[in-house]
Amino acid sequence: MKIYKIMERKFIWFSISLAIIFAGLISIAVHGLNWGIDFTGGTILHYSVGQSYELSDIRKTMTELNIKDFEAKKAGDEGDELIIRTVVLTKDEQAKITESLKGKFPKLELIRAEKVDAVIGSELRRQAIIALIIANLLMLVYISLRFELKSGIAAVLALLHDVLIVISWYALFRVPIDSSIIAVILTVVGYSINDTIVVFDRIRENLKTMRKISFSEIANLSIVQTLTRSINTSLTTLLTIIALNLFGGETIKDFTMALIIGIVSGTYSSIFIASPLWSMWRKGAKTA
Structure with a gap:
Protein backbone atom coordinates (compact mmCIF):
# COMPACT_ATOMS: atom_id res chain seq x y z
CA MET A 1 0.00 0.00 0.00
CA LYS A 2 1.44 3.35 -1.04
CA ILE A 3 1.73 5.77 1.88
CA TYR A 4 1.35 9.45 1.04
CA LYS A 5 3.31 11.90 3.16
CA ILE A 6 0.32 13.96 4.22
CA MET A 7 1.59 14.80 7.69
CA GLU A 8 4.99 15.93 6.37
CA ARG A 9 3.30 18.44 4.06
CA LYS A 10 0.84 19.73 6.63
CA PHE A 11 1.98 23.34 6.35
CA ILE A 12 1.19 23.30 2.62
CA TRP A 13 -2.38 22.19 3.39
CA PHE A 14 -2.69 24.78 6.15
CA SER A 15 -1.39 27.52 3.82
CA ILE A 16 -3.93 26.72 1.11
CA SER A 17 -6.81 26.99 3.59
CA LEU A 18 -5.45 30.10 5.28
CA ALA A 19 -5.00 31.83 1.89
CA ILE A 20 -8.67 31.27 0.98
CA ILE A 21 -9.95 32.25 4.41
CA PHE A 22 -7.69 35.33 4.55
CA ALA A 23 -8.95 36.45 1.12
CA GLY A 24 -12.52 36.01 2.35
CA LEU A 25 -11.87 38.00 5.53
CA ILE A 26 -10.32 40.83 3.49
CA SER A 27 -13.39 40.88 1.25
CA ILE A 28 -15.64 41.04 4.32
CA ALA A 29 -13.56 43.85 5.83
CA VAL A 30 -13.63 45.88 2.59
CA HIS A 31 -17.09 45.15 1.18
CA GLY A 32 -18.92 43.36 3.98
CA LEU A 33 -21.19 40.38 3.39
CA ASN A 34 -23.98 40.63 0.84
CA TRP A 35 -26.88 40.09 3.22
CA GLY A 36 -30.10 39.12 1.48
CA ILE A 37 -33.59 40.36 2.11
CA ASP A 38 -34.20 37.67 4.74
CA PHE A 39 -31.63 39.39 6.96
CA THR A 40 -31.79 43.06 5.97
CA GLY A 41 -35.51 43.46 5.35
CA ASP A 117 -39.10 42.79 8.27
CA ALA A 118 -35.46 43.26 9.25
CA VAL A 119 -36.31 42.16 12.79
CA ILE A 120 -36.84 38.66 11.40
CA GLY A 121 -33.35 38.80 9.91
CA SER A 122 -31.83 39.74 13.26
CA GLU A 123 -33.62 36.84 14.94
CA LEU A 124 -32.48 34.42 12.24
CA ARG A 125 -28.86 35.50 12.69
CA ARG A 126 -29.06 35.03 16.45
CA GLN A 127 -30.66 31.58 16.18
CA ALA A 128 -28.16 30.47 13.51
CA ILE A 129 -25.18 31.43 15.69
CA ILE A 130 -26.69 29.71 18.73
CA ALA A 131 -27.43 26.55 16.71
CA LEU A 132 -23.88 26.46 15.34
CA ILE A 133 -22.30 26.95 18.78
CA ILE A 134 -24.47 24.25 20.36
CA ALA A 135 -23.75 21.82 17.51
CA ASN A 136 -19.99 22.32 17.84
CA LEU A 137 -20.00 22.04 21.63
CA LEU A 138 -22.00 18.80 21.53
CA MET A 139 -19.65 17.33 18.93
CA LEU A 140 -16.63 18.42 20.98
CA VAL A 141 -18.04 16.58 24.01
CA TYR A 142 -18.96 13.48 21.98
CA ILE A 143 -15.59 13.17 20.22
CA SER A 144 -13.67 13.89 23.44
CA LEU A 145 -15.53 11.07 25.18
CA ARG A 146 -15.18 8.64 22.30
CA PHE A 147 -11.54 9.45 21.55
CA GLU A 148 -9.76 12.16 23.54
CA LEU A 149 -9.90 15.92 24.07
CA LYS A 150 -7.15 16.64 21.53
CA SER A 151 -9.03 14.86 18.77
CA GLY A 152 -12.22 16.69 19.75
CA ILE A 153 -10.51 20.07 19.51
CA ALA A 154 -8.89 19.13 16.18
CA ALA A 155 -12.27 18.05 14.79
CA VAL A 156 -14.01 21.25 15.91
CA LEU A 157 -11.22 23.39 14.43
CA ALA A 158 -11.68 21.51 11.15
CA LEU A 159 -15.40 22.31 11.32
CA LEU A 160 -14.61 25.98 11.91
CA HIS A 161 -12.36 25.79 8.86
CA ASP A 162 -15.28 24.49 6.75
CA VAL A 163 -17.63 27.23 7.98
CA LEU A 164 -15.05 29.92 7.19
CA ILE A 165 -14.44 28.48 3.71
CA VAL A 166 -18.18 28.60 2.92
CA ILE A 167 -18.48 32.16 4.27
CA SER A 168 -15.38 33.14 2.24
CA TRP A 169 -17.12 31.88 -0.89
CA TYR A 170 -20.16 34.03 -0.12
CA ALA A 171 -17.88 37.03 0.53
CA LEU A 172 -15.53 36.69 -2.46
CA PHE A 173 -18.26 36.16 -5.03
CA ARG A 174 -20.77 38.56 -3.42
CA VAL A 175 -23.42 35.86 -3.26
CA PRO A 176 -26.55 37.09 -1.46
CA ILE A 177 -26.88 35.48 1.97
CA ASP A 178 -30.41 34.36 2.77
CA SER A 179 -31.90 32.04 5.38
CA SER A 180 -30.68 28.97 3.46
CA ILE A 181 -27.15 29.62 4.77
CA ILE A 182 -28.30 28.16 8.10
CA ALA A 183 -29.18 24.87 6.42
CA VAL A 184 -25.96 24.95 4.39
CA ILE A 185 -23.65 25.43 7.37
CA LEU A 186 -25.36 22.87 9.61
CA THR A 187 -25.41 20.33 6.75
CA VAL A 188 -21.72 20.88 6.02
CA VAL A 189 -20.83 20.60 9.71
CA GLY A 190 -22.70 17.30 10.01
CA TYR A 191 -21.20 15.90 6.82
CA SER A 192 -17.64 16.95 7.66
CA ILE A 193 -17.65 15.53 11.19
CA ASN A 194 -18.74 12.17 9.82
CA ASP A 195 -15.64 11.97 7.59
CA THR A 196 -13.38 13.11 10.42
CA ILE A 197 -14.70 10.48 12.84
CA VAL A 198 -14.05 7.73 10.29
CA VAL A 199 -10.38 8.79 10.02
CA PHE A 200 -9.97 9.14 13.79
CA ASP A 201 -11.59 5.76 14.36
CA ARG A 202 -9.09 4.08 12.04
CA ILE A 203 -6.23 5.91 13.79
CA ARG A 204 -7.44 4.54 17.13
CA GLU A 205 -7.59 0.99 15.75
CA ASN A 206 -4.08 1.25 14.32
CA LEU A 207 -2.71 2.64 17.58
CA LYS A 208 -3.63 -0.64 19.28
CA THR A 209 -1.61 -2.80 16.88
CA MET A 210 1.24 -0.54 15.77
CA ARG A 211 3.21 0.34 18.86
CA LYS A 212 6.68 0.93 17.47
CA ILE A 213 6.15 3.71 14.95
CA SER A 214 5.42 7.40 15.33
CA PHE A 215 1.93 8.85 15.44
CA SER A 216 2.53 10.74 12.18
CA GLU A 217 3.20 7.47 10.36
CA ILE A 218 0.07 5.90 11.82
CA ALA A 219 -1.96 8.97 10.83
CA ASN A 220 -0.64 8.75 7.27
CA LEU A 221 -1.48 5.05 7.07
CA SER A 222 -4.95 5.57 8.56
CA ILE A 223 -5.78 8.34 6.07
CA VAL A 224 -4.73 6.15 3.14
CA GLN A 225 -6.82 3.26 4.48
CA THR A 226 -9.93 5.48 4.64
CA LEU A 227 -9.16 7.58 1.56
CA THR A 228 -11.15 5.47 -0.90
CA ARG A 229 -14.18 5.51 1.39
CA SER A 230 -13.97 9.30 1.86
CA ILE A 231 -13.59 9.98 -1.88
CA ASN A 232 -16.42 7.61 -2.88
CA THR A 233 -18.80 9.05 -0.28
CA SER A 234 -18.03 12.64 -1.27
CA LEU A 235 -18.21 11.88 -4.98
CA THR A 236 -21.62 10.22 -4.85
CA THR A 237 -22.98 13.08 -2.73
CA LEU A 238 -21.45 15.70 -5.02
CA LEU A 239 -22.90 14.09 -8.15
CA THR A 240 -26.39 14.44 -6.71
CA ILE A 241 -25.91 18.05 -5.66
CA ILE A 242 -24.23 18.98 -8.96
CA ALA A 243 -27.25 17.55 -10.79
CA LEU A 244 -29.51 19.72 -8.62
CA ASN A 245 -27.31 22.72 -9.32
CA LEU A 246 -27.47 22.19 -13.08
CA PHE A 247 -31.11 21.19 -13.45
CA GLY A 248 -32.86 22.29 -10.26
CA GLY A 249 -33.64 25.83 -11.38
CA GLU A 250 -32.28 29.27 -10.57
CA THR A 251 -33.84 29.51 -7.13
CA ILE A 252 -31.59 26.82 -5.60
CA LYS A 253 -28.36 27.44 -7.53
CA ASP A 254 -26.71 29.47 -4.75
CA PHE A 255 -27.85 26.96 -2.14
CA THR A 256 -26.52 23.92 -4.02
CA MET A 257 -23.26 25.68 -4.93
CA ALA A 258 -22.68 26.50 -1.25
CA LEU A 259 -23.25 22.81 -0.43
CA ILE A 260 -20.75 21.78 -3.11
CA ILE A 261 -18.14 24.14 -1.68
CA GLY A 262 -18.87 22.93 1.84
CA ILE A 263 -18.71 19.22 1.06
CA VAL A 264 -15.42 19.60 -0.83
CA SER A 265 -14.06 21.63 2.08
CA GLY A 266 -15.34 19.07 4.60
CA THR A 267 -13.61 16.20 2.81
CA TYR A 268 -10.42 18.27 2.54
CA SER A 269 -10.42 19.26 6.21
CA SER A 270 -11.00 15.69 7.41
CA ILE A 271 -7.86 14.57 5.60
CA PHE A 272 -5.59 17.61 5.51
CA ILE A 273 -6.61 19.66 8.56
CA ALA A 274 -8.01 17.56 11.42
CA SER A 275 -5.49 14.70 11.33
CA PRO A 276 -2.41 16.93 10.87
CA LEU A 277 -3.54 19.13 13.78
CA TRP A 278 -3.82 16.10 16.02
CA SER A 279 -0.46 14.85 14.75
CA MET A 280 1.19 18.17 15.62
CA TRP A 281 -0.02 17.91 19.21
CA ARG A 282 1.37 14.39 19.42
CA LYS A 283 4.64 15.25 17.63
CA GLY A 284 7.57 13.18 18.78
CA ALA A 285 5.40 10.82 20.81
CA LYS A 286 5.66 7.08 20.29
CA THR A 287 2.64 4.82 20.34
CA ALA A 288 4.22 2.46 22.82
Whole structure:
Protein backbone atom coordinates (compact mmCIF):
# COMPACT_ATOMS: atom_id res chain seq x y z
CA MET A 1 0.00 0.00 0.00
CA LYS A 2 1.44 3.35 -1.04
CA ILE A 3 1.73 5.77 1.88
CA TYR A 4 1.35 9.45 1.04
CA LYS A 5 3.31 11.90 3.16
CA ILE A 6 0.32 13.96 4.22
CA MET A 7 1.59 14.80 7.69
CA GLU A 8 4.99 15.93 6.37
CA ARG A 9 3.30 18.44 4.06
CA LYS A 10 0.84 19.73 6.63
CA PHE A 11 1.98 23.34 6.35
CA ILE A 12 1.19 23.30 2.62
CA TRP A 13 -2.38 22.19 3.39
CA PHE A 14 -2.69 24.78 6.15
CA SER A 15 -1.39 27.52 3.82
CA ILE A 16 -3.93 26.72 1.11
CA SER A 17 -6.81 26.99 3.59
CA LEU A 18 -5.45 30.10 5.28
CA ALA A 19 -5.00 31.83 1.89
CA ILE A 20 -8.67 31.27 0.98
CA ILE A 21 -9.95 32.25 4.41
CA PHE A 22 -7.69 35.33 4.55
CA ALA A 23 -8.95 36.45 1.12
CA GLY A 24 -12.52 36.01 2.35
CA LEU A 25 -11.87 38.00 5.53
CA ILE A 26 -10.32 40.83 3.49
CA SER A 27 -13.39 40.88 1.25
CA ILE A 28 -15.64 41.04 4.32
CA ALA A 29 -13.56 43.85 5.83
CA VAL A 30 -13.63 45.88 2.59
CA HIS A 31 -17.09 45.15 1.18
CA GLY A 32 -18.92 43.36 3.98
CA LEU A 33 -21.19 40.38 3.39
CA ASN A 34 -23.98 40.63 0.84
CA TRP A 35 -26.88 40.09 3.22
CA GLY A 36 -30.10 39.12 1.48
CA ILE A 37 -33.59 40.36 2.11
CA ASP A 38 -34.20 37.67 4.74
CA PHE A 39 -31.63 39.39 6.96
CA THR A 40 -31.79 43.06 5.97
CA GLY A 41 -35.51 43.46 5.35
CA GLY A 42 -37.05 44.52 2.07
CA THR A 43 -39.65 43.60 -0.53
CA ILE A 44 -40.18 40.35 -2.42
CA LEU A 45 -42.08 40.54 -5.71
CA HIS A 46 -43.19 37.23 -7.25
CA TYR A 47 -44.43 37.33 -10.86
CA SER A 48 -45.82 34.90 -13.37
CA VAL A 49 -44.19 36.08 -16.60
CA GLY A 50 -46.18 33.75 -18.85
CA GLN A 51 -43.30 33.25 -21.30
CA SER A 52 -39.58 32.55 -21.45
CA TYR A 53 -37.35 35.51 -20.64
CA GLU A 54 -33.78 36.52 -19.88
CA LEU A 55 -32.70 37.85 -16.51
CA SER A 56 -30.62 40.47 -18.34
CA ASP A 57 -33.88 42.09 -19.48
CA ILE A 58 -35.14 42.18 -15.88
CA ARG A 59 -31.89 43.70 -14.61
CA LYS A 60 -32.00 46.31 -17.37
CA THR A 61 -35.54 47.30 -16.43
CA MET A 62 -34.66 47.59 -12.74
CA THR A 63 -31.60 49.70 -13.55
CA GLU A 64 -33.71 52.00 -15.72
CA LEU A 65 -35.98 52.50 -12.70
CA ASN A 66 -32.89 53.48 -10.68
CA ILE A 67 -33.20 50.48 -8.35
CA LYS A 68 -29.65 49.28 -7.75
CA ASP A 69 -29.90 46.97 -4.75
CA PHE A 70 -31.92 43.98 -5.96
CA GLU A 71 -31.72 40.30 -6.81
CA ALA A 72 -33.65 38.65 -9.65
CA LYS A 73 -34.11 34.90 -10.04
CA LYS A 74 -36.09 32.60 -12.29
CA ALA A 75 -38.64 30.34 -10.59
CA GLY A 76 -41.32 27.83 -11.44
CA ASP A 77 -41.06 24.40 -13.03
CA GLU A 78 -40.91 25.92 -16.50
CA GLY A 79 -38.72 28.86 -15.52
CA ASP A 80 -41.54 31.23 -16.47
CA GLU A 81 -41.86 32.84 -13.05
CA LEU A 82 -39.76 35.64 -11.61
CA ILE A 83 -38.77 36.54 -8.06
CA ILE A 84 -37.33 39.97 -7.35
CA ARG A 85 -35.86 40.72 -3.93
CA THR A 86 -35.00 44.32 -3.26
CA VAL A 87 -35.09 47.08 -0.67
CA VAL A 88 -38.34 48.14 0.94
CA LEU A 89 -40.60 49.59 -1.76
CA THR A 90 -43.71 51.71 -1.54
CA LYS A 91 -46.91 50.66 -3.30
CA ASP A 92 -46.21 53.21 -6.03
CA GLU A 93 -42.70 51.88 -6.60
CA GLN A 94 -44.01 48.33 -6.78
CA ALA A 95 -46.63 49.44 -9.30
CA LYS A 96 -43.95 51.14 -11.45
CA ILE A 97 -41.87 47.95 -11.54
CA THR A 98 -44.90 45.86 -12.47
CA GLU A 99 -45.94 48.35 -15.17
CA SER A 100 -42.45 48.49 -16.68
CA LEU A 101 -42.12 44.71 -16.75
CA LYS A 102 -45.61 44.32 -18.20
CA GLY A 103 -44.54 46.61 -21.03
CA LYS A 104 -41.96 44.00 -22.04
CA PHE A 105 -43.93 40.91 -21.02
CA PRO A 106 -47.68 41.47 -21.69
CA LYS A 107 -48.73 38.24 -19.94
CA LEU A 108 -46.94 39.18 -16.72
CA GLU A 109 -49.02 38.98 -13.52
CA LEU A 110 -48.09 39.77 -9.93
CA ILE A 111 -48.54 36.65 -7.75
CA ARG A 112 -47.51 38.19 -4.44
CA ALA A 113 -45.81 41.24 -2.98
CA GLU A 114 -44.40 40.61 0.46
CA LYS A 115 -42.53 42.81 2.91
CA VAL A 116 -39.82 41.09 4.98
CA ASP A 117 -39.10 42.79 8.27
CA ALA A 118 -35.46 43.26 9.25
CA VAL A 119 -36.31 42.16 12.79
CA ILE A 120 -36.84 38.66 11.40
CA GLY A 121 -33.35 38.80 9.91
CA SER A 122 -31.83 39.74 13.26
CA GLU A 123 -33.62 36.84 14.94
CA LEU A 124 -32.48 34.42 12.24
CA ARG A 125 -28.86 35.50 12.69
CA ARG A 126 -29.06 35.03 16.45
CA GLN A 127 -30.66 31.58 16.18
CA ALA A 128 -28.16 30.47 13.51
CA ILE A 129 -25.18 31.43 15.69
CA ILE A 130 -26.69 29.71 18.73
CA ALA A 131 -27.43 26.55 16.71
CA LEU A 132 -23.88 26.46 15.34
CA ILE A 133 -22.30 26.95 18.78
CA ILE A 134 -24.47 24.25 20.36
CA ALA A 135 -23.75 21.82 17.51
CA ASN A 136 -19.99 22.32 17.84
CA LEU A 137 -20.00 22.04 21.63
CA LEU A 138 -22.00 18.80 21.53
CA MET A 139 -19.65 17.33 18.93
CA LEU A 140 -16.63 18.42 20.98
CA VAL A 141 -18.04 16.58 24.01
CA TYR A 142 -18.96 13.48 21.98
CA ILE A 143 -15.59 13.17 20.22
CA SER A 144 -13.67 13.89 23.44
CA LEU A 145 -15.53 11.07 25.18
CA ARG A 146 -15.18 8.64 22.30
CA PHE A 147 -11.54 9.45 21.55
CA GLU A 148 -9.76 12.16 23.54
CA LEU A 149 -9.90 15.92 24.07
CA LYS A 150 -7.15 16.64 21.53
CA SER A 151 -9.03 14.86 18.77
CA GLY A 152 -12.22 16.69 19.75
CA ILE A 153 -10.51 20.07 19.51
CA ALA A 154 -8.89 19.13 16.18
CA ALA A 155 -12.27 18.05 14.79
CA VAL A 156 -14.01 21.25 15.91
CA LEU A 157 -11.22 23.39 14.43
CA ALA A 158 -11.68 21.51 11.15
CA LEU A 159 -15.40 22.31 11.32
CA LEU A 160 -14.61 25.98 11.91
CA HIS A 161 -12.36 25.79 8.86
CA ASP A 162 -15.28 24.49 6.75
CA VAL A 163 -17.63 27.23 7.98
CA LEU A 164 -15.05 29.92 7.19
CA ILE A 165 -14.44 28.48 3.71
CA VAL A 166 -18.18 28.60 2.92
CA ILE A 167 -18.48 32.16 4.27
CA SER A 168 -15.38 33.14 2.24
CA TRP A 169 -17.12 31.88 -0.89
CA TYR A 170 -20.16 34.03 -0.12
CA ALA A 171 -17.88 37.03 0.53
CA LEU A 172 -15.53 36.69 -2.46
CA PHE A 173 -18.26 36.16 -5.03
CA ARG A 174 -20.77 38.56 -3.42
CA VAL A 175 -23.42 35.86 -3.26
CA PRO A 176 -26.55 37.09 -1.46
CA ILE A 177 -26.88 35.48 1.97
CA ASP A 178 -30.41 34.36 2.77
CA SER A 179 -31.90 32.04 5.38
CA SER A 180 -30.68 28.97 3.46
CA ILE A 181 -27.15 29.62 4.77
CA ILE A 182 -28.30 28.16 8.10
CA ALA A 183 -29.18 24.87 6.42
CA VAL A 184 -25.96 24.95 4.39
CA ILE A 185 -23.65 25.43 7.37
CA LEU A 186 -25.36 22.87 9.61
CA THR A 187 -25.41 20.33 6.75
CA VAL A 188 -21.72 20.88 6.02
CA VAL A 189 -20.83 20.60 9.71
CA GLY A 190 -22.70 17.30 10.01
CA TYR A 191 -21.20 15.90 6.82
CA SER A 192 -17.64 16.95 7.66
CA ILE A 193 -17.65 15.53 11.19
CA ASN A 194 -18.74 12.17 9.82
CA ASP A 195 -15.64 11.97 7.59
CA THR A 196 -13.38 13.11 10.42
CA ILE A 197 -14.70 10.48 12.84
CA VAL A 198 -14.05 7.73 10.29
CA VAL A 199 -10.38 8.79 10.02
CA PHE A 200 -9.97 9.14 13.79
CA ASP A 201 -11.59 5.76 14.36
CA ARG A 202 -9.09 4.08 12.04
CA ILE A 203 -6.23 5.91 13.79
CA ARG A 204 -7.44 4.54 17.13
CA GLU A 205 -7.59 0.99 15.75
CA ASN A 206 -4.08 1.25 14.32
CA LEU A 207 -2.71 2.64 17.58
CA LYS A 208 -3.63 -0.64 19.28
CA THR A 209 -1.61 -2.80 16.88
CA MET A 210 1.24 -0.54 15.77
CA ARG A 211 3.21 0.34 18.86
CA LYS A 212 6.68 0.93 17.47
CA ILE A 213 6.15 3.71 14.95
CA SER A 214 5.42 7.40 15.33
CA PHE A 215 1.93 8.85 15.44
CA SER A 216 2.53 10.74 12.18
CA GLU A 217 3.20 7.47 10.36
CA ILE A 218 0.07 5.90 11.82
CA ALA A 219 -1.96 8.97 10.83
CA ASN A 220 -0.64 8.75 7.27
CA LEU A 221 -1.48 5.05 7.07
CA SER A 222 -4.95 5.57 8.56
CA ILE A 223 -5.78 8.34 6.07
CA VAL A 224 -4.73 6.15 3.14
CA GLN A 225 -6.82 3.26 4.48
CA THR A 226 -9.93 5.48 4.64
CA LEU A 227 -9.16 7.58 1.56
CA THR A 228 -11.15 5.47 -0.90
CA ARG A 229 -14.18 5.51 1.39
CA SER A 230 -13.97 9.30 1.86
CA ILE A 231 -13.59 9.98 -1.88
CA ASN A 232 -16.42 7.61 -2.88
CA THR A 233 -18.80 9.05 -0.28
CA SER A 234 -18.03 12.64 -1.27
CA LEU A 235 -18.21 11.88 -4.98
CA THR A 236 -21.62 10.22 -4.85
CA THR A 237 -22.98 13.08 -2.73
CA LEU A 238 -21.45 15.70 -5.02
CA LEU A 239 -22.90 14.09 -8.15
CA THR A 240 -26.39 14.44 -6.71
CA ILE A 241 -25.91 18.05 -5.66
CA ILE A 242 -24.23 18.98 -8.96
CA ALA A 243 -27.25 17.55 -10.79
CA LEU A 244 -29.51 19.72 -8.62
CA ASN A 245 -27.31 22.72 -9.32
CA LEU A 246 -27.47 22.19 -13.08
CA PHE A 247 -31.11 21.19 -13.45
CA GLY A 248 -32.86 22.29 -10.26
CA GLY A 249 -33.64 25.83 -11.38
CA GLU A 250 -32.28 29.27 -10.57
CA THR A 251 -33.84 29.51 -7.13
CA ILE A 252 -31.59 26.82 -5.60
CA LYS A 253 -28.36 27.44 -7.53
CA ASP A 254 -26.71 29.47 -4.75
CA PHE A 255 -27.85 26.96 -2.14
CA THR A 256 -26.52 23.92 -4.02
CA MET A 257 -23.26 25.68 -4.93
CA ALA A 258 -22.68 26.50 -1.25
CA LEU A 259 -23.25 22.81 -0.43
CA ILE A 260 -20.75 21.78 -3.11
CA ILE A 261 -18.14 24.14 -1.68
CA GLY A 262 -18.87 22.93 1.84
CA ILE A 263 -18.71 19.22 1.06
CA VAL A 264 -15.42 19.60 -0.83
CA SER A 265 -14.06 21.63 2.08
CA GLY A 266 -15.34 19.07 4.60
CA THR A 267 -13.61 16.20 2.81
CA TYR A 268 -10.42 18.27 2.54
CA SER A 269 -10.42 19.26 6.21
CA SER A 270 -11.00 15.69 7.41
CA ILE A 271 -7.86 14.57 5.60
CA PHE A 272 -5.59 17.61 5.51
CA ILE A 273 -6.61 19.66 8.56
CA ALA A 274 -8.01 17.56 11.42
CA SER A 275 -5.49 14.70 11.33
CA PRO A 276 -2.41 16.93 10.87
CA LEU A 277 -3.54 19.13 13.78
CA TRP A 278 -3.82 16.10 16.02
CA SER A 279 -0.46 14.85 14.75
CA MET A 280 1.19 18.17 15.62
CA TRP A 281 -0.02 17.91 19.21
CA ARG A 282 1.37 14.39 19.42
CA LYS A 283 4.64 15.25 17.63
CA GLY A 284 7.57 13.18 18.78
CA ALA A 285 5.40 10.82 20.81
CA LYS A 286 5.66 7.08 20.29
CA THR A 287 2.64 4.82 20.34
CA ALA A 288 4.22 2.46 22.82
